[in-house]
Amino acid sequence: MTGPLTASRLSDDDAGLVRSLAYRLARLRGTHREWDDYYRGAQRLQSIGIAVPPQLRPFIFPLNWPRVTVDTIVQRQRVRSFSMPDDETASRMLREIWEANNMESQQVLNHTETRVQGHGFVAVGANPRDPDHPLITVESARNMIARVDPRDGRVECALRVYADQFAPGLAPEYATLYTPDYTLWLAKEHGRWTLTDRDDHHLGRTPVVQFLNRPRVGDWLGESEMADVIRPTDMAARAVLDMQIAMETHAVPGKWAIGVSDNQMIDPDTGRPATKIQQYFNSFTTTKNKDARFGQFAASDLTNFKTVIDMLSEQVSAVTGLPMRYFGQNTSNPAAEGAIRADEMRLVKNCEMKNAVDGDSWSRVMAIAYRIRTGRDLNENLVRCDWDDPNTPTYAQKSDAIQKLIAAGVLSREGAWDELGWSEARKDKEREYFRRQIAETYAPYLKEDAYGPDGEPDLATGGAQAGQTAPQAQ
Template structure:
């Protein structure tokens, strides 16, 4: 079956949407990688000295720090209170712990991120969930129902030819694969799945009402990164040019700066050996003051303070530290804005991941989740110490407001870990009721240890 005119037009529309974002996407990626180009410097540095440029890669620090604190703990079906083992199996089979990390980087860098769900030919009960590159994926949304009407992945570009060679068009009832042949899209495969929903979920970062485009988390930080980069580069150039004090001398000629063979002495050697070189009693020399680089340090602290303001991060993330290390409580208080910001992000990201999980269950079970909403729980994004967390949980448990199972949930134990602990507790209770069982078990362990061969170091 060949592509219909409407499908061809839809592919071209998606391709134009991607092309309109390509320049901005490339710029944002370069800032995340610390490979951006700073066009204007504070002083006129010759092109051959541009190698002194130092990138203050605060963008990667910002994104990776937030990403590291967004760890999914469990997936829970509507009306349930415990993690669903089926959802966990799908999560593990698709290695979504790593994929979710990529998803978070995409949404924070580009302002949008995509996840797709597809059938697994080897095991239908474990559908394939993948993160799609925002630089290859485009999606259109019905503004009334807020449902994706079509999505398109254009890929296969090379360094020699940046235009895509392959395309996957995803629609509610069919997925079409096509390849470009002599400049024309030609269908290669088609799946009439009749799902009734596009198997792609799109997340828009910082979306505003009336808009279906996201915003990068780096928007506010980029101008400060440029400013810090200029200061660091200027400081390094100033250090090279003026960090070593200049020397002046009078009553000397070029002939004084030669070696025993009459060859000119290198400038660096002459700088350190000037006292030895000046043999004329009427010659004089002196030293200029070295450049004071303190102003660059002050400028960088100003930029770091502003970066802390616009991101909500503690100032120490931008190199502003105190002499004495902060205490546990001070660290927790200092990260209050950072923690609350990540909790707000988790609410949005959790909603998107919940839709993905519901879509995956549809592929696995052929039925939709009631309400099409899976609840996603995250680990605490703050950085409490083990003693702080255990102390708080022990107090809740003692007050009777937290169950044993709830205690385990707060510790982040997996279902397998909790099942093993239940087994241990059941064994302990049985031994308390019948001490003979404990003696039998202890003797069995001793006999097993005696039968094992000794290991010679």
């Protein structure tokens, strides 16, 4: 990476590229804001019912089904590991780079952004403070745009803009332009972009990877996972609003009185005429008129609102594949294991398809990181991205199934660790525990010099001490 530059003009080609990408990003700003509002439950309803005055707008209560739709999928997406067939060194290096960037948590940000906005980005760059571990950063679709090669989906160039987070709505003042051969850092001066820094990396590929949700042929923007639920959500929000208004106006059943005038309503405690509020709420007001009659109207039935909300939740469940219980439709008895798995079949298959698409993108990210670290190319199509099982078996059920596979000779010990979803760091710790256990078991039966250079017992050359028989290895 070259040192900081004094501000200078961009070339005509780069300036045209920045303008084109910035214009495309600006056109998407309204869509990005709308998806973000729906995910946070802060959307503005277009219609809030008939004859509802603005004073009742605080009663708006949007059911946040969009967040449920997104988070339920993201919670089941977890990258377990990366591996390169027949290249253990590369596999360890990929794992090390992944862990050095805290991608165990950062992947959640990318998966959420991709599900909400329909597309997300991950950028890879050199790390000046630690050259052995390239930087992998998750970028927001609201601040980044890319031009994609339609032949293979690779990013040809990308633009990342930086706006003041404390003054939303202002034009961005800084930007980064990514290309296959160089990366430019820009600042806006007097309404024009100027060059402030440059990195001629000569990777031959743009160090940015785009993730897509619900990709289609020829579509490089994807589609938000919330697209099918926002309209039912708006309808349900209006139903809840109308129900709240009905609750306020029908909280106390209407009352009627015949044969009395206003000044004849007497407070029994004071003997004086009752106030308006006492007449409305007090059921023990009296009058001296013996011919007066009192009564109240039947209370309003609000079950029609619940019927509408239940119908809408059923429609959302149908289009998303999420079980009805995810939208509050619970039964008194918990479902059995088989019923849960059958109920979640569409959800699990949806997660598996997204894992397949996202796995290709993550493999591309790790191949770029490997190239930055070693200077050597890695076939990204051979980088295997393994995911945790998106199903929801209990730990006991999973352990029982693994034990049966081990007993049948189908699964090894370390294969069982993979099935349990252990990280590579957790596996290394368990291997160390096994080495200590073996050393403690065989130590009394070995000669004093029967230890290898690593301090572990050497069973092949040490032999047992006289008169002792070493226990059989487990």
